[in-house]
Amino acid sequence: MNKPLVWMGQAVLYAALAAVILVFTRWPSYQNLPADSALIKLSISHQGKVLGDCVELTPEELAKLPPNMRAPVSCPRERSPLTVEIDVDGVLAYRQVAQPSGLSSDGAAVVYHRIEVPAGAHAIEVRMKDDARSEGFDYTRSETVTLAPAEILVVDFDAAERRIILL
Amino acid sequence: MSSGPVRAAWLRIEEIIDPLFPGGTNPMRNLGALACLMFAALLVSGIYLYIHFDTSTDGAWQSIKRLSDEQPWLGGWLRSMHRYAADLFVTFTLLHLLREWVLGHYSRFRAMTWLTGVPLLAFMYVSGIGGFWLNWDVLGQYAATASAELIDALPMLDGTLARNFLDSGAVSDRFFSLLVFIHLGVPLMLLFGLWFHLQRVTRPRILPPCALLLGQLVFLAAMALAWPVTSGAPADLDRVPVALALDWFVLHPLPLATALSAAVFWSLLAVLFGVLLAMPVFYARHTEPVAVVDADNCNGCRRCVDDCPYSAITLEAHPDGKPGKQIAVVAVERCASCGICAGACPSATPFRSVSELVNGIDMPQQSVDSLRRKLVDDLAHAETAPVVVFGCRHGIDVERNRSVDVLGYNLLCIGLLPPSFIEYALRGGAAGVVVCGCADASCEFRLGNQWTRERMLGTREPHLRRTVPPDRHRVVMLGRHEQGPLDAAIDSVRKNTSQGGNP
Numbered sequence: 001m002n003k004p005l006v007w008m009g010q011a012v013l014y015a016a017l018a019a020v021i022l023v024f025t026r027w028p029s030y031q032n033l034p035a036d037s038a039l040i041k042l043s044i045s046h047q048g049k050v051l052g053d054c055v056e057l058t059p060e061e062l063a064k065l066p067p068n069m070r071a072p073v074s075c076p077r078e079r080s081p082l083t084v085e086i087d088v089d090g091v092l093a094y095r096q097v098a099q100p101s102g103l104s105s106d107g108a109a110v111v112y113h114r115i116e117v118p119a120g121a122h123a124i125e126v127r128m129k130d131d132a133r134s135e136g137f138d139y140t141r142s143e144t145v146t147l148a149p150a151e152i153l154v155v156d157f158d159a160a161e162r163r164i165i166l167l
Numbered sequence: 168m169s170s171g172p173v174r175a176a177w178l179r180i181e182e183i184i185d186p187l188f189p190g191g192t193n194p195m196r197n198l199g200a201l202a203c204l205m206f207a208a209l210l211v212s213g214i215y216l217y218i219h220f221d222t223s224t225d226g227a228w229q230s231i232k233r234l235s236d237e238q239p240w241l242g243g244w245l246r247s248m249h250r251y252a253a254d255l256f257v258t259f260t261l262l263h264l265l266r267e268w269v270l271g272h273y274s275r276f277r278a279m280t281w282l283t284g285v286p287l288l289a290f291m292y293v294s295g296i297g298g299f300w301l302n303w304d305v306l307g308q309y310a311a312t313a314s315a316e317l318i319d320a321l322p323m324l325d326g327t328l329a330r331n332f333l334d335s336g337a338v339s340d341r342f343f344s345l346l347v348f349i350h351l352g353v354p355l356m357l358l359f360g361l362w363f364h365l366q367r368v369t370r371p372r373i374l375p376p377c378a379l380l381l382g383q384l385v386f387l388a389a390m391a392l393a394w395p396v397t398s399g400a401p402a403d404l405d406r407v408p409v410a411l412a413l414d415w416f417v418l419h420p421l422p423l424a425t426a427l428s429a430a431v432f433w434s435l436l437a438v439l440f441g442v443l444l445a446m447p448v449f450y451a452r453h454t455e456p457v458a459v460v461d462a463d464n465c466n467g468c469r470r471c472v473d474d475c476p477y478s479a480i481t482l483e484a485h486p487d488g489k490p491g492k493q494i495a496v497v498a499v500e501r502c503a504s505c506g507i508c509a510g511a512c513p514s515a516t517p518f519r520s521v522s523e524l525v526n527g528i529d530m531p532q533q534s535v536d537s538l539r540r541k542l543v544d545d546l547a548h549a550e551t552a553p554v555v556v557f558g559c560r561h562g563i564d565v566e567r568n569r570s571v572d573v574l575g576y577n578l579l580c581i582g583l584l585p586p587s588f589i590e591y592a593l594r595g596g597a598a599g600v601v602v603c604g605c606a607d608a609s610c611e612f613r614l615g616n617q618w619t620r621e622r623m624l625g626t627r628e629p630h631l632r633r634t635v636p637p638d639r640h641r642v643v644m645l646g647r648h649e650q651g652p653l654d655a656a657i658d659s660v661r662k663n664t665s666q667g668g669n670p
């Protein structure tokens with residue numbers, strides 16, 4: 001093949017490659033969230049209450065233990081699962097029972113979920129239970145929020161204040 | 168997958184493109200090398216970007232924007248090159264994988280190269296997606312949150328990573344520095360993995376031929392100049408980036424995971440990687456006899472060691488016990504059964520006055536002795552002085568050209584041909600000899616064409632003696648369908664003979 005044809009052929013192929021690169025680095029546009037929608041991010045990482053009470057060991061029980069492990073009180077490590085429910089406009093939008101992490105189930109339980117809602121005002125109620133031995137939910141928060149399009153509302157739990165927070 | 172219409176179609180496409188990229192510069196035959204070139208471009212441009220990059224949450228976006236605004240001819244240009252090189256790196260790598268898959272280059276002697284290549288895909292995607300995080304614009308925000316949510320779907324993580332991107336105050340400078348180190352560390356792991364990937368390949372083509380290399384770099388530089396990459400709005404974790412101009416080359420796993428659900432995505436990914444890793448086992452091509460060493464005829468000259476394309480031959484102490492004498496030893500699992508070693512062996516000369524030509528290293532399915540016998544027999548029975556054509560069974564079928572005055576021999580690889588066979592054929596009454604390898608850069612065993620050329624030119628041992636008249640033989644490298652140029656080469660040597668050339 002003569003040189004001009006080779007050059008032309010190469011130019012066409014390079015142009016085609018450029019076109020492919022330019023097109024697919026920008027197009028088609030990806031709709032990450034529907035227009036006029038907002039997002040509620042339910043994200044809670046929290047250690048539930050321990051499942052049992054600490055007990056004092058008897059002298060006989062202590063004697064059976066190696067000398068370096070003779071702590072007078074034995075506390076169970078396993079923690080309660082975390083139950084979280086969220087209602088949006090009076091309808092249950094999500095419910096999860098999260099198990100504690102860790103090999104001994106003594107770590108934090110984590111809930112993470114995205115809920116897409118139309119932008120505007122919404123009545124939100126979040127309920128959380130972190131003690132398997134109690135009746136009903138231990139924490140509740142109800143709020144009416146107004147969400148702008150694309151706005152993110154984060155639902156979290158403040159362990160220091162021990163309350164559900166909306167960010 | 169190694170045969171059939173898909174393979175034939177792929178090879179046909181490569182042959183169609185061949186004339187546009189002469190001299191072995193066809194990009195379709197250099198995909199791995201092109202991917203390496205783009206990786207090198209990423210490393211070089213990345214060093215400059217890192218020098219100017221502010222590794223804090225607030226400073227990252229501004230520092231990159233400053234590059235584009237204040238030094239568009241260097242910083243902005245390199246930034247754009249960095250992005251386009253990443254797109255091309257992914258493209259070439261995936262095409263490289265696809266090509267090797269379609270051509271069946273994943274089993275036996277190529278198994279280790281295949282298996283060490285598959286994990287590099289994961290490194291590539293982590294490096295690429297991680298690069299978008301650092302820009303920390305809306306696209307980076309999307310990439311970071313979406314990939315964190317995707318990773319969190321794996322067992323044991325359960326949403327802990329995504330909590331780092333909950334709101335504007337959640338991303339600390341220290342955490343952002345960690346993201347930077349991921350984007351630096353994973354490519355270095357990729358580089359290390361690449362070294363493993365090429366361990367079983369002798370003289371790997373890490374970079375494409377000069378013309379293609381220059382063309383690709385000019386192309387990349389021109390793209391970056393003509394269509395500079397710009398940042399989106401700075402990340403705002405209180406708002407969802409809604410409509411995004413996504414870079415689909417690198418970021419396609421994220422929307423795919425959203426569309427399928429993270430669990431389905433990870434399951435499919437596990438299946439895909441499982442299939443890729445299992446390919447060498449379940450789709451192994453039939454095993455051919457491998458090279459065999461004859462201790463009595465091997466003096467450990469090392470030529471076969473140097474010429475083997477897959478490092479399948481080593482030297483060990485010779486069993487005859489003579490001090491310092493060595494013998495070639497073939498690693499069965501690495502041998503490609505190409506016969507290039509047989510062509511390299513000095514004992515492969517057909518002029519040896521032995522009734523059975525036993526080579527130091529030879530192929531049981533196509534021994535040098537069988538080739539000599541066939542040639543002698545054919546020449547003896549030829550009615551007119553024929554043109555002898557040595558070809559490769561992976562290239563154009565030269566045996567199909569057999570006629571009254573043409574003798575064709577398809578070899579395992581053209582590199583199997585000891586150059587002395589040309590002189591032997593001419594002395595035996597051949598009018599001329601044509602040595603026909605595969606198209607440039609398409610040798611099934613990578614180095615057959617190159618070694619053949621160098622042996623014929625006298626720059627590699629064993630070489631063709633200079634006393635052989637150059638007008639009586641031709642070396643051509645042709646695609647499987649280039650019958651015309653082959654006929655022309657045959658006519659050319661025959662014409663030279665009829666004009667009075669002597670062997």
